[in-house]
Amino acid sequence: MPRKCGSCGVKNAILKRPKTGDALCKECFYWAFEEEIHHTVLQAKLFSPGETVAIGASGGKDSTVLAHTMKVLNERHNYGLKLILLSVDEGITGYRDDSLETVKRNQQQYDLPLTIVSYEELYGWTMDAIVKQIGLKNNCTFCGVFRRQALDRGAMMLGADKIVTGHNADDIAETVIMNVLRGDIARLRRCTAITTGTDGYLPRCKPFKYTYEKEIVMYAYFKKLDYFSTECIYSPNAYRGFARAYIKDLEKIRPSAIIDIIHSGESMQVKKEVRMPTQTTCTRCHYISSNEVCKACVMLEGLNKGRPRLGIGKIHKERRKWDEELAAQGKLQTVDGGGTDSGNVQVADGETESSAGNEQRTCSGVCSGVC
Amino acid sequence: MPLPLIIEFSGGAELLCGNVKKHNVELPEQKDKWQVRTLLPWIRDNLVQERPELFMQGDTVRPGILVLINEADWELMGELDYELEENDRIVFISTLHGG
Numbered sequence: 001m002p003r004k005c006g007s008c009g010v011k012n013a014i015l016k017r018p019k020t021g022d023a024l025c026k027e028c029f030y031w032a033f034e035e036e037i038h039h040t041v042l043q044a045k046l047f048s049p050g051e052t053v054a055i056g057a058s059g060g061k062d063s064t065v066l067a068h069t070m071k072v073l074n075e076r077h078n079y080g081l082k083l084i085l086l087s088v089d090e091g092i093t094g095y096r097d098d099s100l101e102t103v104k105r106n107q108q109q110y111d112l113p114l115t116i117v118s119y120e121e122l123y124g125w126t127m128d129a130i131v132k133q134i135g136l137k138n139n140c141t142f143c144g145v146f147r148r149q150a151l152d153r154g155a156m157m158l159g160a161d162k163i164v165t166g167h168n169a170d171d172i173a174e175t176v177i178m179n180v181l182r183g184d185i186a187r188l189r190r191c192t193a194i195t196t197g198t199d200g201y202l203p204r205c206k207p208f209k210y211t212y213e214k215e216i217v218m219y220a221y222f223k224k225l226d227y228f229s230t231e232c233i234y235s236p237n238a239y240r241g242f243a244r245a246y247i248k249d250l251e252k253i254r255p256s257a258i259i260d261i262i263h264s265g266e267s268m269q270v271k272k273e274v275r276m277p278t279q280t281t282c283t284r285c286h287y288i289s290s291n292e293v294c295k296a297c298v299m300l301e302g303l304n305k306g307r308p309r310l311g312i313g314k315i316h317k318e319r320r321k322w323d324e325e326l327a328a329q330g331k332l333q334t335v336d337g338g339g340t341d342s343g344n345v346q347v348a349d350g351e352t353e354s355s356a357g358n359e360q361r362t363c364s365g366v367c368s369g370v371c
Numbered sequence: 372m373p374l375p376l377i378i379e380f381s382g383g384a385e386l387l388c389g390n391v392k393k394h395n396v397e398l399p400e401q402k403d404k405w406q407v408r409t410l411l412p413w414i415r416d417n418l419v420q421e422r423p424e425l426f427m428q429g430d431t432v433r434p435g436i437l438v439l440i441n442e443a444d445w446e447l448m449g450e451l452d453y454e455l456e457e458n459d460r461i462v463f464i465s466t467l468h469g470g
């Protein structure tokens with residue numbers, strides 16, 4: 001009953017590729033899947049021999065398949081990379097502790113070193129404790145900002161040159177749509193970039209930029225890769241949920257929609273130059289920041305002072321109040337970078353697209369953050 | 372004659388079915404042949420325990436759920452029109468959970 005493979009013509013096809021419509025057998029699918037990612041890696045010149053690459057590993061499908069594929073390609077094509085699994089423990093009981101067990105199994109299965117950094121050791125707060133304090137309203141904002149920084153710090157600790165994350169084509173298309181809907185031009189420009197965060201941050205690459213989620217899941221299924229799939233227990237991110245459902249609906253009608261949206265995002269031109277942040281270091285934690293005090297530290301200050309609204313949204317009045325307090329103490333020259341366009345302050349805040357990209361999955365629960 | 376099938380859920384879709392991944396089921400006898408089209412509402416009514424809207428949308432599966440019929444993509448097998456045979460194995464994988 002099933003068709004023959006369109007590539008080898010011998011075996012039965014097991015999958016219809018969403019990007020091309022080709023029907024492929026298992027072996028031809030594996031090969032096409034892996035070699036397309038290799039092609040992306042070469043095309044975008046993602047790596048150089050001798051580099052240490054930290055794989056952001058959440059235990060979810062994308063990062064599990066990413067770790068597997070990176071290992072396969074590193075060996076097959078002699079990338080000469082040192083690969084390390086890096087996980088962030090947000091401190092979410094019943095969610096992250098279970099998914100970290102999956103990462104620990106991956107470590108064994110793929111024979112790669114694993115490092116776990118936790119919010120608790122970095123910030124003194126677990127997500128469980130944060131939610132207890134602030135409730136379920138803005139928790140994903142905290143989580144996104146902290147995760148981005150945590151992954152960076154973990155990777156720096158390990159002496160990594162780069163971070164790779166499992167963001168796939170569906171995720172990026174979703175982020176393009178969300179940035180359009182929010183009118184977030186600065187992020188819109190960045191969110192389709194295959195490598196981000198080069199000015200002071202560790203570069204972050206997305207080898208799965210053109211890889212459809214369907215293929216990632218099918219690859220994991222046929223290869224029997226061990227991954228963890230539960231929603232984050234603190235994930236109310238309805239907005240991303242809608243964007244996601246919308247993309248999937250479009251894909252159903254026309255599978256190329258996902259790549260088309262990414263291309264649209266790439267080619268959108270911004271007329272007026274958007275004020276881009278200038279990088280400096282946070283006076284508190286010395287981590288790279290575009291402000292005097294970085295977003296993570298502002299948020300921590302809020303948590304520690306029982307004013308958790310600090311640091312959320314655009315310039316919030318809590319932050320203004322805090323700025324005034326600091327100014328009064330003579331501790332502050334310019335917290336918001338001295339710009340006049342307050343609408344851009346969030347953009348200038350050192351949380352880049354990946355907070356959208358990151359809040360993304362763990363927090364939206366649809367995937368897992370570092371994924 | 373009732374029709375025995377193996378129905379499996381994974382990738383988070385099992386959460387809709389009391390976290391049970393594998394179900395050995397028997398579809399009741401009916402005069403028309405069972406198709407995936409008629410199987411889906413049967414699953415919704417008999418196996419899915421919560422949020423049925425996360426399983427079905429209209430007369431098909433919710434976009435984002437992958438379906439395999441005997442280890443092959445259902446898009447190669449006729450999707451809703453596929454006529455079920457004895458001991459077919461149907462797998463539903465959610466792509467909407469976990470990254």
Ligand SMILES: [Zn+2]
Nearest residue numbers: 005008025028
């Ligand atoms: Zn083949």
Ligand SMILES: [Zn+2]
Nearest residue numbers: 282285294297
């Ligand atoms: Zn700081």
